[in-house]
Amino acid sequence: MPKVYNWQLGREMLYPYEERHPRRQFAFVFNINRCIGCQTCTMACKSTWTFSRGQEYMWWNNVESKPYGGYPHFWDAKLLAMLEQANPAGQVWNVSGANGIRSQYGVFEGKTIFEAVSEEQNEEGETFQETAGRVLGYLPSDDEWDAPNIYEDTARRPEKLHRRWGGEGASLPAHQSWFFHLQRICNHCTYPGCLAACPRQAIYKRPEDGVVLIDQQRCRGYRKCVEGCPYKKSMYRGTTRTSEKCIACYPRLEGKDDFLTPDGVPIETRCMAACVGKIRMQGLVKIARDGSWERDPDNPLYYMVKEEKVALPLYPQFGTEPNGYYIPPRWVPMDYLIQMFGPGAEHAVEAYVCPSRRMLGLLQLFRVAQKIIARFKLIEGKKVGESEVALPSGKKKTLEIFNDTVVGYDTKGRQVVQLTVEEPVFERPKEHYNSI
Numbered sequence: 001m002p003k004v005y006n007w008q009l010g011r012e013m014l015y016p017y018e019e020r021h022p023r024r025q026f027a028f029v030f031n032i033n034r035c036i037g038c039q040t041c042t043m044a045c046k047s048t049w050t051f052s053r054g055q056e057y058m059w060w061n062n063v064e065s066k067p068y069g070g071y072p073h074f075w076d077a078k079l080l081a082m083l084e085q086a087n088p089a090g091q092v093w094n095v096s097g098a099n100g101i102r103s104q105y106g107v108f109e110g111k112t113i114f115e116a117v118s119e120e121q122n123e124e125g126e127t128f129q130e131t132a133g134r135v136l137g138y139l140p141s142d143d144e145w146d147a148p149n150i151y152e153d154t155a156r157r158p159e160k161l162h163r164r165w166g167g168e169g170a171s172l173p174a175h176q177s178w179f180f181h182l183q184r185i186c187n188h189c190t191y192p193g194c195l196a197a198c199p200r201q202a203i204y205k206r207p208e209d210g211v212v213l214i215d216q217q218r219c220r221g222y223r224k225c226v227e228g229c230p231y232k233k234s235m236y237r238g239t240t241r242t243s244e245k246c247i248a249c250y251p252r253l254e255g256k257d258d259f260l261t262p263d264g265v266p267i268e269t270r271c272m273a274a275c276v277g278k279i280r281m282q283g284l285v286k287i288a289r290d291g292s293w294e295r296d297p298d299n300p301l302y303y304m305v306k307e308e309k310v311a312l313p314l315y316p317q318f319g320t321e322p323n324g325y326y327i328p329p330r331w332v333p334m335d336y337l338i339q340m341f342g343p344g345a346e347h348a349v350e351a352y353v354c355p356s357r358r359m360l361g362l363l364q365l366f367r368v369a370q371k372i373i374a375r376f377k378l379i380e381g382k383k384v385g386e387s388e389v390a391l392p393s394g395k396k397k398t399l400e401i402f403n404d405t406v407v408g409y410d411t412k413g414r415q416v417v418q419l420t421v422e423e424p425v426f427e428r429p430k431e432h433y434n435s436i
């Protein structure tokens with residue numbers, strides 16, 4: 001059974017295929033703090049890729065309200081419970097093992113979805129490859145694919161809704177009123193659960209950009225990928241009897257389409273480009289032969305994930321090394337955030353509420369242009385203010401604000417955008433027809 005290195009877990013792990021990496025990887029950062037739950041991203045994707053017959057319940061992009069919302073219902077609570085059952089009280093992190101880029105969050109000492117299933121099967125004397133079930137997962141029922149925005153904007157689970165949709169679902173301890181929107185697309189994982197589970201080898205990861213695709217000719221609709229994706233982002237289409245998933249809008253990502261990308265540079269996916277709240281930033285990161293991210297501190301994604309450590313993977317303990325990263329919401333209890341984003345959560349919230357000058361500049365670049373920003377630069381300006389901010393630990397820190405200028409460049413090194421931290425004020429001339 002091959003072993004691969006998962007830097008998000010800080011250790012090697014079992015995976016059914018040999019380790020191999022793309023030259024560049026599609027990746028993204030979502031700033032949860034800014035999302036208004038408007039679902040514009042959801043509809044942008046729906047109207048582009050999944051408007052046909054048989055795709056009615058397909059939402060390659062969805063935005064759910066945590067802690068109760070989820071699509072399919074309670075997908076994460078269910079899998080967390082299965083992992084806990086497979087490894088009681090063992091799903092823990094050893095944060096003292098944090099050591100540079102190969103284990104930046106510490107070492108996960110629990111079992112991934114690949115390990116939790118393999119151990120069970122080894123007891124029965126079967127080898128990992130011979131068994132059909134290579135990944136711990138489950139197939140959601142039709143009811144669970146119902147109502148994609150169930151519990152939207154609810155801090156507490158409304159009993160009326162609960163009765164309407166039936167089922168007990170997850171039961172969580174009563175909590176103070178808080179909720180947040182969680183934006184979700186396929187993570188184009190480094191070690192995809194969908195790919196590992198597919199008995200037809202119909203799923204592949206592109207070497208040029210790490211995008212994970214399902215070959216529609218090879219797929220026979222066994223739905224093992226639906227079962228094996230821990231994020232439930234592979235979906236079955238009854239009319240074609242095949243599974244489908246997010247394709248990272250690859251015609252936009254490639255930058256080769258004369259109509260879509262006449263400048264020859266990649267542009268953001270539909271869900272990113274439509275984001276009203278300006279919470280999304282997408283890009284491509286360079287991958288070294290050993291799977292680590294090549295040092296590239298001027299790349300916005302590298303900077304946020306590796307230098308500032310302000311953006312974290314979603315449920316890294318599942319073991320797929322997802323390539324979607326989140327700036328966690330600052331108002332949510334830390335225990336919940338650590339369960340969802342791993343032990344880096346407290347540092348990430350601190351780095352967001354009291355950002356460095358470079359980080360504050362970079363936050364201005366979210367969703368300001370269609371073109372993917374491959375590199376950014378800060379030009380220092382004057383100090384314009386300061387304020388005291390409370391960190392998650394309860395400590396106070398002084399945040400100094402400078403009116404720096406931030407410049408973004410495309411993949412060909414051409415300037416795409418230039419902005420200042422302080423928004424300039426323009427007074428409209430009195431003769432404007434809307435003047436009062």
Ligand code: SF4
Nearest residue numbers: 186187189193194229
């Ligand atoms: S999120 Fe799911 S569907 Fe997407 S690559 Fe990962 S395992 Fe596959």
Ligand code: SF4
Nearest residue numbers: 035038039041275277
């Ligand atoms: S478009 Fe942006 S702000 Fe609106 S729901 Fe989607 S991610 Fe959130």
